[in-house]
Amino acid sequence: MNGWRRxxxxxxxxxxxxxAAVLRGLVSQLEDMLTAxxxxxxxxxxxxxxxxxxxxxxxxxxxxxxxxxxxxxRLDPDNPTREDLDSAAAMxxxxxPELLDIKVGVAKIVLDTLPRDGGNVRLTEEQAxxxxxxxxxxxxxxxxxxxxxxxxPDELPEDDPRAPHLGxxxxxxxxxxxxxxxxxx
Numbered sequence: 001m002n003g004w005r006r007x008x009x010x011x012x013x014x015x016x017x018x019x020a021a022v023l024r025g026l027v028s029q030l031e032d033m034l035t036a037x038x039x040x041x042x043x044x045x046x047x048x049x050x051x052x053x054x055x056x057x058x059x060x061x062x063x064x065x066x067x068x069x070x071x072x073x074r075l076d077p078d079n080p081t082r083e084d085l086d087s088a089a090a091m092x093x094x095x096x097p098e099l100l101d102i103k104v105g106v107a108k109i110v111l112d113t114l115p116r117d118g119g120n121v122r123l124t125e126e127q128a129x130x131x132x133x134x135x136x137x138x139x140x141x142x143x144x145x146x147x148x149x150x151x152x153p154d155e156l157p158e159d160d161p162r163a164p165h166l167g168x169x170x171x172x173x174x175x176x177x178x179x180x181x182x183x184x185x
Contacts, residue, residue, distance in 0.1 A: 003178035004128075011128045011182045017118035022168060023175075024114055026138045031107040033141075037065055038100045055096035057089035067144040068103065068137055069096060106133040128183055135176040142169050 004013045015023070041055045060066045072091035075084050109130035113121055123131060142148075146165055154170065156163040 001175065003174075004182035006182045006185050009125065011123045011125070011179070012120060013178075014120050015114065015118045019171075020114055020116065020118040023138075023172075024111060024116065026142065026168075026172075027107050027110045027114075027134055030134070030138055030141055031104055031111070033062075033065060034068070034100055034104050034107070037069070038097065038104070041097060052094075053097040054093045055100070057093045059092065064141045064144045067140050069099060072096075103133070103137055106130040107137070110134045125183065128179060132176065132179060132183075135172060135179070139169065139172050139176065142172065 001013055001015050001019050004011055006012075037060060038055075041053070044054045047053045059071060060069055069092075071088050072095050073084065073088040075088055109127055113123060113127055113131075115121070142165065146169060148166070148169060152166075156166055
């Protein structure tokens with residue numbers, strides 16, 4: 001990949017077959033994880049009548065999902081009150097379904113616009129914004145799984161099992177940065 005470029009209203013880049021396979025695999029895994037979480041939502045008869053869906057009231061146990069779906073109401077970590085816990089549960093229940101829809105939607109746009117065997121990708125600005133969202137989510141997920149921190153070195157020893165995945169994380173960062181630059185230019 002040579003990085004994203006803008007030509008008029010079109011943002012474009014070319015992906016090698018291996019790059020497309022890696023990115024499609026990561027985005028597909030993310031989509032599956034988010035879809036599974038959405039399917040955990042309780043059945044709500046009121047939602048069928050009102051059209052207002054509700055989601056789970058509890059934060060995800062999985063650290064990756066927890067990072068992608070943070071609490072909507074901050075709790076005092078030292079002294080959460082019953083009222084705060086109830087507010088957090090209600091906020092999650094009301095807002096998580098929409099957030100899941102957005103995240104699954106941007107993942108689908110990446111999968112729909114990225115050729116399976118690599119090749120050229122041509123995006124509208126709206127599609128490019130969706131790509132930014134999906135790339136951000138994939139980076140958050142991978143960074144959480146790898147326990148990436150600010151003080152982590154750019155490269156890990158070859159015998160560290162995280163080393164190849166950290167390389168993918170840095171590549172995703174670069175893909176995201178060049179897309180931001182193309183959108184700004």
